[in-house]
Amino acid sequence: MRRIIKNSLQLNQYFSKEYNLVYKNFILYILLIAFIKLKFNKNNIKGNKPSIQINEYALNALSPLDGRYEKNISGLKEYFSEKALIKYRIKVEIKWLLFLINKNMVKNEKGEIVKISPLDLGFFLKKYLKQYIILLVNLDQIYEKFDIEIAKRVKEIENVTNHDVKAVEYYIKEQLEKIPVFSQLKEYVHFCCTSEDINNLAYSLMLTRAKDKYLLNSIDEVQLKLIELSQKYAEKPMLSRTHGQVASPTTVGKEFANFTYRANRQIKQLNNFKFSAKLNGAVGNFNAHIFAYPEYDWVSLSQEFIESIGLEFNPYTTQIEPHDSLAEFYNTLSLLNTIYLGLSRDIWNYISISYFKQKSKKNEVGSSTMPHKVNPIDFENCEGNLGLANSIANHFCQKLPISRFQRDLSDSTVMRNHGIAFGYSVVGYKSLLKGLDKIEVNNQKMNEDLDQHWEVLAEPIQTVMRKYGLENPYEILKDLTRGKSIVQKKIQEIQLKIQNYQKIKNYYFRTQASQLYRKCSYNGSYIKIFMKFSFFYLLIFILNYIMIKQYKYLFFCNIKYLQYILQVYIYMYLLFFIILQQIYQQILIHYNIIKNNEIQYKYNIIICKYDLQ
Incomplete structure (x- = not known):
């Protein structure tokens, strides 16, 4: 009994020592974690970012689309x-x-x-x-x-x-x-079927889904940002430049609206675009089809099947669908990219003359040797990537419509690169959007330029002189203003030199040029049109989504029954769309936003009454 008690005491003593050791180690471990966390937080306060897990696949990727830009x-x-x-x-x-x-x-x-x-x-x-x-x-x-x-x-x-x-x-x-x-x-x-029957349908479906569900979404984000900037700066005056020289005033918002409207025309074409497809056998003649089932109208059946999956039927092909529709699509996409590329270059130039400022982030670096730099890298990135996308799109347009005799395989390897054209386009759009989010107008610089270049008012002055029948108004203003930088006082002197000044002395310009230009050269009707387009695009997306969801729940039904159901949906959809369009059109007409279905673009030269006496 004593031996048992002795052994028990020794055992308790042993576990007590072990417990103390574990407890001490645990305390040290907690203190170590607390120290590391404190140090980590201090580093963050100083601006050092925490370590980020690097994707090794991205580092080893051959293409930047699968590496640097993969997340986009x-x-x-x-x-x-x-x-x-x-x-x-x-x-x-x-x-x-x-x-x-x-x-x-x-x-x-x-x-x-x-x-x-x-x-x-x-x-x-x-x-x-x-x-x-x-x-x-x-x-x-x-x-x-x-x-x-x-x-x-x-x-x-x-x-x-x-x-x-x-x-x-x-x-x-x-x-x-x-x-x-x-x-x-x-x-x-x-x-x-021949292999190309399956391939051309598969590629057309891939392109359609990618266009509708991904490409247009990225484009819409850019368009919404441009609409926002067009509205925000609708009345912000700015000197325009033609041939690199100062010209008649415009507004920042109107210049954004120019690109928005141009892009919207191409987006409308992309949104309504349907890819052509074929399903007619080895050389496009339904040879095997007719031999197996001569009693069927295979042309009509082929058309019915292709249109049932949302594609456009092409009745005349060889072994391959000739890819003309692909060339048309990429021509449109290339033109849209070119419009955005031109926008990027213009903003780059506006930044270079200090019309726009860029919002900087504290820990970002502009130059490896010049600490003061805030470079317009997003617009440069957009320009480069859209240029790459266009080069691939242009190759598609040149290569794909050509095939030897009834078919050669040279198009097959090219067709596998649709993702590259889409990828570089989307990277360009995201870079453009990122850059647009960073810019803001430099009011001081724009107003200074306006106040230093009153010579741009030579155009409205000589126009008023023509109105009142004065002789050689253009030549008079040319002699007085051409190649000269004129301030406000000089404009007043020019006015006093004009013959028969008493006929127009009651028409003069505001003393502050910036106040005059604020209402010149811009009409906001563009923006209302863009908002109308955006509203109907959103409506189309919602109705299409509802139809797709309903389609999924009807897979137990007969396909003919499905077709009838879908036809009913389509008719309801069209009727609903027409009714809403008519209601919205009447509202717009009521408020004089749209008149006679035309965009009323007014170039207003505001001449304010001012008595010099």
Whole structure:
């Protein structure tokens, strides 16, 4: 008993020592963490940023789109990666299979027609009803719930076939074989199709989705910022410059509105653009289609299928769709990029003459050797990236419409680079938007320039002289003002020298040039038009979203029934749009914002009454 007690005391003493040691280490650990955290916070107070985890893949990326700029355009991978191309190929193959079933072309080994609707099962036994519904859902979800594992499996098959489209076909057949009763459908996958039938549809869908859901969203952000600046500086006077020399006054807002309106015309074309597509076999003649089913009108069926997935039918092609629509699209995109590129250069020049100031951040560096610099790097970045995007877009326009005889493969490698044209465009837009967020008007510099260049009023003065019939008004003002920098006092002397001055002495300009220019050369009707466009774009986005959501919930219905439902939605959509447009138009007319459906641009020369006597 004593031995047990002794051992227990020794054991307690041992654990007590160990506990004290652990406790002491724990206290030291807490103190160490507190010290590091305090030091870390001090470094932050001093302006040192905390350490950031560096992406090694970005450092090793061959293209800056996948490296330096990846964070700005990561969403484009959903539309233009190899994984995305596989997804859209699968989608086209499945849509085509379901279309054939719906047209009563697919038969089982007994020659019985396979029906699409669970309500009209045909040869199917009742016990297969549940499996049949599962198949329809799974076919849709192959691309709706597409993941990297599916893409990997397709690539594994491609390693054997050495053919990317055939690998997609084999993958879908694998999925059909998982339900024995439907294994008989597998030979209708890729039925009567050549690879380019699948590819051109897949690429057109990719481009459409990327345009609507990503590209136009980035463009809209720039447009909204330009509208904001147009309204904000609508009455801010500024000397204009033609040939690099001072000219008649304008306003900052009006100059922003110029670019906004120009860009909006191209955006409207992009928004309404539809890519052309074909599905007519190996050389565009429906050879295999007619041989297999001569009783069907394959031209009409092909058109019906292509238009059902939102594309424009091209009836005359070779093995490939000739890509003319792609050239048209990239011409429009290139022109839009050129407009924004010109805007970037203009703002760069305005910054160089101190008309705009840039908001600086405390810890940013402008130059590695000149501490005072705040460089317009965002506008320079925009210019460079939009130039790259245009060079690729221009190559698309020159290369893609040309193919030898009925087809050569030189377009295939080019078609894989749509993401680069989109990527550099979006990087340019984001840089432009970032730069626009940083600039602010330098009121002092603009007003100084206005007060130092009263000679620009020679134009309205000689115009008034013409109005009252004075001889040689242009020549008189030319002699007095050409090549000269004139201040306010000099303008008053010029007025006194004008013959028959008493006829116009009651018309004179405000003593402060900046007050005069504030109301010159600008009318805000542009901005109201832009807001109208933005309102209807938003309405279109919302209604399209509602229709897509409704479409997803109707996958159990017959495809014909779906088409009827969608037609009803479209008619409701158009009716709703027309009614809203008419109401809004009447409101605008009521407030004299839009008259006779034209933008009323008024160049106002304000001549204020002032009696020198």
